[in-house]
Amino acid sequence: MYETLLQKAKEASGHAYAPYSKFQVGAALLAKSGKIYMGANVENSSFGVTVCAERMAFLTAIYAGERDFKAIAVSSPQKQELVPCGICLQTMQEFCTGDFVIAGETKKYLLKELLPRGFQL
Numbered sequence: 001m002y003e004t005l006l007q008k009a010k011e012a013s014g015h016a017y018a019p020y021s022k023f024q025v026g027a028a029l030l031a032k033s034g035k036i037y038m039g040a041n042v043e044n045s046s047f048g049v050t051v052c053a054e055r056m057a058f059l060t061a062i063y064a065g066e067r068d069f070k071a072i073a074v075s076s077p078q079k080q081e082l083v084p085c086g087i088c089l090q091t092m093q094e095f096c097t098g099d100f101v102i103a104g105e106t107k108k109y110l111l112k113e114l115l116p117r118g119f120q121l
């Protein structure tokens with residue numbers, strides 16, 4: 001399962017728009033429905049507008065009606081091991097339990113390990 005997700009994340013990184021950082025990231029999100037949603041980072045000259053690959057995958061899945069997720073794989077040709085940024089972890093927390101898996105090239109983490117005390121309203 002993780003090998004497939006990681007391969008999809010690698011493919012997704014090829015769709016990144018990263019002219020400023022040259023740091024391409026792809027993500028593949030597995031919903032409990034079995035569907036996989038992909039995303040890639042899209043940068044902007046106004047840096048705060050930039051969207052990460054992980055959030056693109058989540059927002060696409062949420063738009064499609066998904067609400068339950070198993071795992072996400074993240075990949076970049078520029079860096080072997082990635083962990084999502086804090087904004088993406090907070091997005092994951094909105095829809096996932098602490099046992100949600102975040103898979104990189106060589107390591108896997110649980111959401112509760114990377115965001116043990118995320119914001120809750």
Ligand SMILES: [Zn+2]
Nearest residue numbers: 052084085088
């Ligand atoms: Zn992010």
